[in-house]
Amino acid sequence: MAAVLRRGAKFISFGSSQLLPGGCKHGRTSTLSFFSSSNRNSSSSSKIKVDLDGSTGIAVVKFQSPPVNSMSLDFLTELSISLEKLELDKSCRGVILTSGQPKIFSAGLDILDMYGKNPEHYAEFWKSVQDIWLKLYSYSKITIAGINGSCPAGGCLMAMTCDYRIMADDPRYRIGLNETQLGIVAPFWFMDTIVNTVGHRTAELSLQFGLMYSPSDALKIGLVDQVVPEEKVLSTATETMTQFMAIPDHAREISKSMLRKPTVDRLLAFRDADTKNFVSFISKDSIQKSLGMYLTMLKQRKV
Numbered sequence: 001m002a003a004v005l006r007r008g009a010k011f012i013s014f015g016s017s018q019l020l021p022g023g024c025k026h027g028r029t030s031t032l033s034f035f036s037s038s039n040r041n042s043s044s045s046s047k048i049k050v051d052l053d054g055s056t057g058i059a060v061v062k063f064q065s066p067p068v069n070s071m072s073l074d075f076l077t078e079l080s081i082s083l084e085k086l087e088l089d090k091s092c093r094g095v096i097l098t099s100g101q102p103k104i105f106s107a108g109l110d111i112l113d114m115y116g117k118n119p120e121h122y123a124e125f126w127k128s129v130q131d132i133w134l135k136l137y138s139y140s141k142i143t144i145a146g147i148n149g150s151c152p153a154g155g156c157l158m159a160m161t162c163d164y165r166i167m168a169d170d171p172r173y174r175i176g177l178n179e180t181q182l183g184i185v186a187p188f189w190f191m192d193t194i195v196n197t198v199g200h201r202t203a204e205l206s207l208q209f210g211l212m213y214s215p216s217d218a219l220k221i222g223l224v225d226q227v228v229p230e231e232k233v234l235s236t237a238t239e240t241m242t243q244f245m246a247i248p249d250h251a252r253e254i255s256k257s258m259l260r261k262p263t264v265d266r267l268l269a270f271r272d273a274d275t276k277n278f279v280s281f282i283s284k285d286s287i288q289k290s291l292g293m294y295l296t297m298l299k300q301r302k303v
């Protein structure tokens, strides 16, 4: 714990907020590629690239929303459509979520969608966040996160919805639910997800301090399942997928559903109240001020 906090102390501080270690800068353009082999089925929206290999049944869903794959309303909508199509596609048995951006898996929810907008926008945005979580947490196909970069807050949540997490072994990368560091509170279903992943006590410390873990610390607490050299993230994910695929789909699917259904049902039961809570919380002047300061700090810390 102390070690984790000491590591946390390396983060850049601004008021009560802390940032992930940075240094990397990103181009804002991306190149889309398409496969022509008949066994591959590729599609690419502006933020999500899907490459389904019909011979293996494995789809790679790559986030390509520069600079940091933040989960904006557009990003979430495109991801939701891609996942829905793959779930309906009988030739797909498993999905690997990974990033096409260097050093970042996803920077989490797009703060610009939570800052300076009207309540209708906040409600629409929040429903799309709930939607992607509901979809992924109850996804019938196998899901593996190939975490090839930092993964704060909503990025970590998305990784935790997967059946298995493989993280690149780069000490600069961080993963965790850092919401309290921004002066905001992770909703109950974010909390349920981390409790289900690492256990109650670790989740308590993790959530209260807003801890961000290095890959090796994340492995120690079970936040990720494997840490491998960055160039092996995708091949390891494919090998792991093959192991999952050796299990009869219906038995694996039912087991997953039985384990996760109570958590999914809890959000379904309180979905409207959760949206109202979010809108009223995020609209508060004090929260808007915190987010504004955090955004300014993100922009100012460029070197």
Ligand SMILES: CCCCC/C=C\CCCC/C=C/C(=O)SCCNC(=O)CCNC(=O)[C@H](O)C(C)(C)COP(=O)(O)OP(=O)(O)OC[C@H]1O[C@@H](n2cnc3c(N)ncnc32)[C@H](O)[C@@H]1OP(=O)(O)O
Pocket (backbone or CB within 6 Å): 019, 020, 021, 022, 023, 024, 025, 026, 067, 068, 070, 103, 104, 106, 107, 108, 109, 110, 111, 112, 150, 152, 153, 154, 155, 178, 179, 182, 184, 185, 186, 187, 277, 278, 281, 282, 295, 298, 299, 302
């Ligand atoms: C009790 C009731 C409760 C009810 C509910 C209430 C509350 C709601 C809770 C909501 C839960 C929130 C979940 C979230 O996911 S919040 C987002 C958290 N994310 C972060 O804190 C990450 C912040 N970003 C970073 O730490 C770094 O950017 C980085 C990801 C480590 C990448 O570093 P680096 O490669 O050095 O890139 P830059 O920092 O230079 O960033 C490049 C540009 O991207 C902009 N940026 C970064 N992150 C975000 C983001 N999450 N959203 C929007 N924009 C982002 C950054 O400002 C730079 O922009 P610029 O190029 O225009 O300057």
